[in-house]
Amino acid sequence: MPHHVRGVIARAKGEPVAVETIVVPDPGPGEAVVKVQACGVCHTDLHYRDGGINDDFPFLLGHEAAGVVEEVGPGVTDVEPGDFVILNWRAVCGRCRACRRGRPQYCFDTHNAAQKMTLLDGTELSPALGIGAFAEKTLVAAGQCTKVDPAASPAAAGLLGCGVMAGIGAAINTGNVGRGDTVAVIGCGGVGDAAILGSHLAGAAKVIAVDIDDRKLATAKSLGATHTVNSKETDPVEAIRELTGGFGADTVIEAVGRPETYRQAFYARDLAGTVVLVGVPTPEMTLELPLLDVFGCGGALKSSWYGDCLPSRDFPMLIDLYLQGRLDLDAFVTETIALDEVEKAFERMHDGDVLRSVVML
The missing domain is CATH 3.40.50.720 (NAD(P)-binding Rossmann-like Domain)
Incomplete structure (x- = not known):
């Protein structure tokens, strides 16, 4: 059955975001539903809200996230329910000219979930960077889920999903x-x-x-x-x-x-x-x-672009260094906030007081 969960929505250019109920469909072929545990507030989310990326409103914001796989669709073999994952916006295709030349970190055909998450009235949402993780659950392509050691703090691990990895x-x-x-x-x-x-x-x-x-x-x-x-x-x-x-x-x-x-x-x-x-x-x-x-x-x-990273290679390595005490990801977590505090976090960005506000779910 589809999931009804709360998510942070930007409905129009420059307008304050709001927490609304969204509908997350069951995962289709090659897709996964992830229960989000933490998601960093990135400047890119603010760019989406302000129309600096494109005009495909309404947006479901959030993309620097970590969580647990809840369901997977047909054909998914790399992750399974219960896996702790970092979400990424580079789900490599394996078929483009970069991938065929052994350079998947430059994949030219990265992909997202085929199905759309929606508002209750059926309005389709545009998930930020194909993720949309300011939500209790989100639907992504399974290739956007990178399994890492579950001993890592979700607040710190999720930041590898964008800015820190970049x-x-x-x-x-x-x-x-x-x-x-x-x-x-x-x-x-x-x-x-x-x-x-x-x-x-x-x-x-x-x-x-x-x-x-x-x-x-x-x-x-x-x-x-x-x-x-x-x-x-x-x-x-x-x-x-x-x-x-x-x-x-x-x-x-x-x-x-x-x-x-x-x-x-x-x-x-x-x-x-x-x-x-x-x-x-x-x-x-x-x-x-x-x-x-x-x-x-x-x-x-x-x-x-994204630190020229290959998530399947770089995320587990960096999490291992974090757990060994050699990579201080916790230093980037300035504060933890609730889902309904994202707009205030955008305001704090302008003051330069935070490296990252992290939404905990």
């Missing part, structure tokens, strides 16, 4: 940060701090955190930054060069998504260094760089 992956997967490297991270929100943590985990010798907020820089230092730069007070390019012997960093990770900070990242790297863009720009933004500088600096300019 940051760690930007350092480890996209940036290929290694032992002894110098790294600069511009923007110390949740994703930037995760990139700092990932760089520290990878063995970087020097990790320079750049932000305009001293509170965020203090948090960055607690997560592995060796040096901090307040770019409101100091030219960040000059500061990064000074801290790296005048050369620039081996890898600069831009976690803001603005042309100004991208230019800073470009000029703050060493010759043959790497720039990784993991901050998400808005559609109207453009970037202008002298082509001779692009040629003369060499190296690589990369974009990191």
Whole structure:
């Protein structure tokens, strides 16, 4: 029988979200119903509410989630009821040109559940990133469920579903940060701090955190930054060069998504260094760089989509490191809240006081 549960709905652009009753159908072929235990409040959810992603209202928000598989549909073999899983928005297809070349982390045909969750009147919902986890239960493609060790805290584990994985992956997967490297991270929100943590985990010798907020820089230092730069007070390019012997960093990770900070990242790297863009720009933004500088600096300019992660590979590994005490995911959980406090959590995002508010169900 279909499940009637509570979920956080954004009905129109810019309007406050509300908790409403939604209908979750029984899982069809290749699908799973997951009982959500925890879901982080991500900036992407706010972008959905504000119409910054698309106009397919109403949205069922939430996507950084962990929970327990409750039911599976026909043909599902990778997970079963009772499995503790992290939800992901990269359910690889196994058939596209990237998958066939052994690069499933770049899958070009990721998929979601075929059926739609609805409001009580039958209105179809658009689940955020194909997940929709600000709800007591959600319907996803079974490939969006990654089984991990159930000893992990759901509040911490769920954050790997988006922002924390994006940051760690930007350092480890996209940036290929290694032992002894110098790294600069511009923007110390949740994703930037995760990139700092990932760089520290990878063995970087020097990790320079750049932000305009001293509170965020203090948090960055607690997560592995060796040096901090307040770019409101100091030219960040000059500061990064000074801290790296005048050369620039081996890898600069831009976690803001603005042309100004991208230019800073470009000029703050060493010759043959790497720039990784993991901050998400808005559609109207453009970037202008002298082509001779692009040629003369060499190296690589990369974009990191979901930290270039492969959930089946990366989530279990990172959860194991968390359980060993080597990866402090709990540090990203600033507060736990109820389902009806999501709108207040959006307001707190603007104040810069939280890394993540996490809805507990």
